[in-house]
Amino acid sequence: MASITKVSPLAPAAFPELPAIDGVRFATVEAGVRYQGRTDVMLAVLDPGTSVAGVFTRSATRAAPVLDCQEKIGGPSDGPAAILVNSGNANAFTGHYGQSSVAEVTQAVSKTTGVPVERVFTSSTGVIGEPLPHGRIVAQLEALKSGLSRHVIEDAARAIMTTDTFPKGASAQVEIDGKTVSIAGISKGSGMIAPDMATMLVYIFTDAQVEQSALQQMLGTQTDRTFNCITVDSDTSTSDSLLLCATGASGVDATDNAAFAEALETVMLDLAQQVVRDGEGATKFVEIRVTGAVTDADAKVHGLAIANSPLIKTAIAGEDPNWGRVVMAIGKSGAAADRDLLSISFGDILVAEKGWVSPDYREEDAAEYMKAQDLVIGVDLGLGAGKSTVWTCDLTHGYIEINADYRS
């Protein structure tokens, strides 16, 4: 792989302080699956009673661990649960061997930890099409078990990285019935980012108590507003997985609790935006706010057409306020638009309205604005009340450097 040594200029200053979640313990290890000199396997063990919800890629070529997780989500919920993740190898497009690898790993985790095999969830991320050397993972399970700790979630975030240049974590706390409920999560992802159901690898933990089907429903709703609203390069991974685990250790029932749902959305959006901020080669973080569409769905189609346009992403890289390309993307998206009702803004600068450039628009203002690291492109269709916000990054030489010689 290419040596990715430079941290994204859009990275947060440091990994955030995350609250320990009662009922969850982590461990990481160097198993040498593919990478050398870094951790590449993480194990999370969850106390009995934990509800586990999950959303996954809808790719028709999804990886063996994804298929295994999808079978298990919503199944028996007795006893403890476990999540094992390796980086370096995606165990995707590996035929029957891939399924055998998942079976070997999940059975070994079950034997070592005492977690029922139907509650052992795995993810693999990295190169596609090469057999997973699962023996290297199994050989480390005792070491992982003995290293389990409540306080090493940052290590877990590091162990699951591939082309990521920084580990990603986020948290929130919310008061319910006078008690504090905590949520903490980690994610990985940098390229092949255009989630279509869930995204990349994301693990979120809470000590709230939420019954599995309610947790699953909440996760689906929030995913559509967070991870399904980001894109780096329009390419959807074969391994996208998001697991949300509610241990119930706080004793607080958060089922249907609006404050909890909002806190969860905050964490998910933070993790999703960090993935964009680590977009391969990214130098700009771009929020695209679409309003005035016929429907919310139409607004999202327009937003993603803008976010995925190579011509817009390169213009942003070049700090060029090229609003003509925004017009182009809206035009091609397929969702309803009327050229003569459209308005476009960069930050607070109204660029175009009523089918033409705004009379007050001065290109030098927009050119100055484009120099910022975080940008907002606003589009109002002038048709209705539909709205959506999506997030993306620019397309730079860095993306090409990373992807023209990295076998992912």
Next chain:
Amino acid sequence: MASITKVSPLAPAAFPELPAIDGVRFATVEAGVRYQGRTDVMLAVLDPGTSVAGVFTRSATRAAPVLDCQEKIGGPSDGPAAILVNSGNANAFTGHYGQSSVAEVTQAVSKTTGVPVERVFTSSTGVIGEPLPHGRIVAQLEALKSGLSRHVIEDAARAIMTTDTFPKGASAQVEIDGKTVSIAGISKGSGMIAPDMATMLVYIFTDAQVEQSALQQMLGTQTDRTFNCITVDSDTSTSDSLLLCATGASGVDATDNAAFAEALETVMLDLAQQVVRDGEGATKFVEIRVTGAVTDADAKVHGLAIANSPLIKTAIAGEDPNWGRVVMAIGKSGAAADRDLLSISFGDILVAEKGWVSPDYREEDAAEYMKAQDLVIGVDLGLGAGKSTVWTCDLTHGYIEINADYRS
């Protein structure tokens, strides 16, 4: 604009010899619409009796000249016809001023040439959102008229270029009833190429005699197999226009003639592929052959998902036989696929089959193959008889250089 001085490495050795088409005359001029020191306006005048068919972008933000052409196609067919094209300014997203510009130009062409205004078709290509200085074009009409000649189609091909690095032309001749019918065409296009009905700017002329509605139907069918099967960057232009003019000067009726339709498709495919070969920054020409899909439409969805994937396009630029990314693109496309029935080949090299890498696959063979300039990626879905072939190019630093600082 960026100075584009280097000719694409995929360019043909020279502009081809094109047969003069009886009933068509061309002229070009330096009007200084935007560019200096080069021709930027071309006029074609067609003899009375010429049938004119056209297909256009389906963009919701299409340019004023496109809207004007769409109104006129299929209308009155008496008298001569004319096509006027300028480069440097797309007259797109220019509000009511844009429509006035089209009216000014078409009326002036009518007055100068005697062509009825409803038979004057115009196209504009270049920067979006700036007013077209139509006075500069009108001022050159007398000069254009006096320069009309049957033998300057190559000049016409040059006058319509924007970021193109070479002029594009193609021709075919076919015997019908013992007589020779000729077809000759020109095209321009390099970026913002993902046609969704027609494409870029293309003008094709024939001395065959074909009634307008039959010509229109033939054009639609052939467009779906040629221009609608290419993509450079998934971005669809606001100006895509393709006009096909049958002068009838040969006296040969080619309506419903299969040989003529085939010759026309050859010309259209040649012009379409030349656009890909001039893709911004392109160093590789890639044919993607999809077979075994449930339907032809499904095959095209898979083909375009592969052709538009930034991860595949960068892998090709890096000469990396990264077939895992092909698996990814098939998985995300949304069209039917079964991971375990899929096979993938690079040229004659079978890479993957039955859900995994082929047992005979040697990466060094594929890596050697990827060094070629023209590549074929084959995908068989193993599901049915649906098939489609699409064409694209790689994604290189050159694309970013051109688009991060060119105001198109």
